[in-house]
Amino acid sequence: MASLTVEALEDLAADPAPRRRRRRPRVWRGLILFAAAAYFILPIFAALRFAFQNDSNQFSLYAVRAIPSQVGFTAAFVLSLKLAFSTLVLTLLLMVPTTIYVHLRLPRMRRVLEFITILPIVIPPIVLILGVLRAAPLWLKSSPYLLSLVYVVLSMPFVYRSIDSGLSAIDLRTLVEASRSLGGNWVKTMWRVVMPNLRAGLLSASVLTLALVLGEFTMASLDLWTTLPVWIAQFQQVDAHIATAVAMLSLVGTWLLITVIVSLDRSESRRSRRRMGQ
Amino acid sequence: MTELASAPTPTASAPAGSRVVLDSLTRVYGRTRALDGFSLTIEPGELVALLGPSGCGKTTALRCLAGFEVPDAGRVLVDGVDVAHVSAQKRDMGMVFQSYSLFPNMNVLNNVAFGLRMRGVHAAARKAKAVELLELVGLADQAAKYPHQMSGGQQQRVALARALAIEPRVLLLDEPLSALDAKVRLELREQIRALQQRLAITTVFVTHDQEEALSMADRVCVMSHGQAEQIAVPAVLYAQPSTAFVAEFVGVSSRVPVSRSGEGVVVFDAAVPVRGGIAGVPAGDLDALLRPEDLVVDADPAGLGVVTHVSFLGGTTRLHVGVAGATVKVDVRSSEAHTWPPGERVRLRVTSRDVLVSPRRTSAVAVEE
Numbered sequence: 001m002a003s004l005t006v007e008a009l010e011d012l013a014a015d016p017a018p019r020r021r022r023r024r025p026r027v028w029r030g031l032i033l034f035a036a037a038a039y040f041i042l043p044i045f046a047a048l049r050f051a052f053q054n055d056s057n058q059f060s061l062y063a064v065r066a067i068p069s070q071v072g073f074t075a076a077f078v079l080s081l082k083l084a085f086s087t088l089v090l091t092l093l094l095m096v097p098t099t100i101y102v103h104l105r106l107p108r109m110r111r112v113l114e115f116i117t118i119l120p121i122v123i124p125p126i127v128l129i130l131g132v133l134r135a136a137p138l139w140l141k142s143s144p145y146l147l148s149l150v151y152v153v154l155s156m157p158f159v160y161r162s163i164d165s166g167l168s169a170i171d172l173r174t175l176v177e178a179s180r181s182l183g184g185n186w187v188k189t190m191w192r193v194v195m196p197n198l199r200a201g202l203l204s205a206s207v208l209t210l211a212l213v214l215g216e217f218t219m220a221s222l223d224l225w226t227t228l229p230v231w232i233a234q235f236q237q238v239d240a241h242i243a244t245a246v247a248m249l250s251l252v253g254t255w256l257l258i259t260v261i262v263s264l265d266r267s268e269s270r271r272s273r274r275r276m277g278q
Numbered sequence: 279m280t281e282l283a284s285a286p287t288p289t290a291s292a293p294a295g296s297r298v299v300l301d302s303l304t305r306v307y308g309r310t311r312a313l314d315g316f317s318l319t320i321e322p323g324e325l326v327a328l329l330g331p332s333g334c335g336k337t338t339a340l341r342c343l344a345g346f347e348v349p350d351a352g353r354v355l356v357d358g359v360d361v362a363h364v365s366a367q368k369r370d371m372g373m374v375f376q377s378y379s380l381f382p383n384m385n386v387l388n389n390v391a392f393g394l395r396m397r398g399v400h401a402a403a404r405k406a407k408a409v410e411l412l413e414l415v416g417l418a419d420q421a422a423k424y425p426h427q428m429s430g431g432q433q434q435r436v437a438l439a440r441a442l443a444i445e446p447r448v449l450l451l452d453e454p455l456s457a458l459d460a461k462v463r464l465e466l467r468e469q470i471r472a473l474q475q476r477l478a479i480t481t482v483f484v485t486h487d488q489e490e491a492l493s494m495a496d497r498v499c500v501m502s503h504g505q506a507e508q509i510a511v512p513a514v515l516y517a518q519p520s521t522a523f524v525a526e527f528v529g530v531s532s533r534v535p536v537s538r539s540g541e542g543v544v545v546f547d548a549a550v551p552v553r554g555g556i557a558g559v560p561a562g563d564l565d566a567l568l569r570p571e572d573l574v575v576d577a578d579p580a581g582l583g584v585v586t587h588v589s590f591l592g593g594t595t596r597l598h599v600g601v602a603g604a605t606v607k608v609d610v611r612s613s614e615a616h617t618w619p620p621g622e623r624v625r626l627r628v629t630s631r632d633v634l635v636s637p638r639r640t641s642a643v644a645v646e647e
Contacts (some may be wrong), residue, residue: 126605170382171379173379174375174377174379175379175381176378177346177366177373177375177379178373178375178379178381178440179346179381179392179396179438180345180346180365180366180367180374181344181345181346181367181369181371181372181450182367182372182393182440182441182444183367183368183370183393183396183397183442183444184367184392184393184396185367188396191384192381192392193381195380196383197382197383231607275317
């Protein structure tokens with residue numbers, strides 16, 4: 001507020017020439033924002049247009065209507081959802097306690113952990129999945145949940161950073177010690193003190209993990225499982241309009257999922273505020 | 279700030295203090311001995327301050343008592359029971375931390391009630407107790423607020439209420455005032471002391487601020503290198519420091535080179551007895567450690583001292599006198615300070631019955647903490 005006031009006063013005091021100069025960056029900012037928006041929106045717009053056209057390039061909903069009846073779609077969709085949620089649960093179960101432990105007991109290991117979590121970005125997915133397929137036992141290779149384990153590794157860079165920044169934003173050691181001195185055991189301390197204060201980090205980690213898994217193609221394809229992205233790629237050969245419509249619905253579905261998670265967080269915040277008002 | 283006098287009397291169930299014995303505690307981190315056979319006994323209802331410079335082991339001692347550190351050797355006795363290996367959550371010790379430790383996701387009421395909730399106390403009972411404790415620290419009207427909506431002083435008062443809500447056997451205060459501004463610090467200091475005396479709760483207070491320690495504690499334990507240098511009531515600690523470290527760390531002292539003379543030493547051409555006798559003093563050159571108020575200054579054109587600097591402190595003025603290669607600090611009444619302008623030649627005299635001596639340092643300098 002204070003800075004706005006100062007800015008306004010400076011604007012009033014300044015002569016017209018500098019004011020004109022000051023407007024230029026705003027124009028550039030607008031142009032850059034427009035270019036960036038176009039970069040993202042144009043392909044989506046083009047795909048949407050294609051999805052709502054028939055073979056005669058006329059507007060049609062046939063592709064959307066035909067989706068549920070296509071062979072393999074439901075199975076691929078359900079498999080993707082199962083993999084997404086199993087990956088999310090495994091990732092959080094692995095990364096949350098690990099990151100908290102490192103923050104509390106092994107702060108010097110943070111750099112090592114950071115390095116380890118970067119590896120999935122450095123190592124190409126094809127190398128990773130070929131190595132996994134060679135090393136995994138047969139019973140695991142025959143299960144789609146092998147992909148979940150690989151996705152856990154893939155999501156580590158994003159999940160670790162989300163949780164790490166969440167933990168860095170609070171005085172974890174003091175909060176944990178305060179809880180323990182008041183009689184809280186480790187489980188209650190984690191559940192009632194640490195997790196609620198880590199909500200933003202956990203939310204961000206969850207959103208990133210779900211988005212990653214629901215869009216992953218390479219590993220699922222090489223592991224010979226037909227997840228939704230694999231089904232879309234395969235179905236392009238049959239009907240490109242329907243495949244594009246599914247890709248668009250997948251995009252919308254992911255957004256909806258993220259919106260639901262963020263809404264849940266907001267409603268929790270509102271409940272907290274209401275409790276405060278009581 | 280709400281006056282403590284208007285606060286309600288605590289419940290009849292308020293605990294009597296516990297007796298705490300820290301017996302030969304040793305805690306080693308790599309090559310550093312944070313605690314080196316540290317021992318201290320705290321009587322029921324007593325407030326003992328652990329005072330010392332950074333790295334002296336005072337916080338480690340408190341953490342061993344709280345259960346956040348396990349000593350490598352030694353015992354932590356609370357009412358005669360060794361709790362050195364009992365986890366923090368089972369020790370029944372309330373702790374107030376240096377940094378604001380309120381749970382950000384809970385409002386003030388829930389913060390104060392947290393310890394009771396962990397103990398399975400019924401919701402209505404814990405709310406009543408939390409409100410009672412908030413009234414005690416004068417924050418009952420802030421119960422619905424969240425920590426980020428409160429000032430640092432208010433947060434520490436809530437933290438104090440939270441620690442007291444569980445009726446702890448021992449109250450542990452880990453530099454709870456160091457993050458606060460001077461005025462709030464002074465107010466809260468008085469409030470903590472008044473509450474501690476009213477509740478008669480055994481309290482350990484860690485601080486590096488000697489004024490805090492001397493004004494609040496029944497006894498002060500000065501620590502250095504993981505050991506207790508001296509444990510005494512504030513007046514004795516100040517007037518009769520047992521070691522050079524205590525004399526220099528607590529209050530202001532000046533080191534002055536002296537020579538031996540029979541059972542005493544010669545200070546400013548006068549023989550003065552050595553505190554505790556000369557027999558225990560190690561051989562070699564000695565310095566005397568002199569308090570500013572234990573010296574008087576006389577105008578003397580032939581005197582060995584020269585006033586080098588004058589500092590106005592309010593009621594008193596501190597003269598810095600250069601003598602025999604050392605700088606000696608002497609307090610005089612401000613109304614008389616004009617008599618000794620910088621450059622004036624003066625003669626110094628010791629007025630105390632005896633002086634503390636210590637092996638001479640290579641460069642004798644005045645130390646002020």
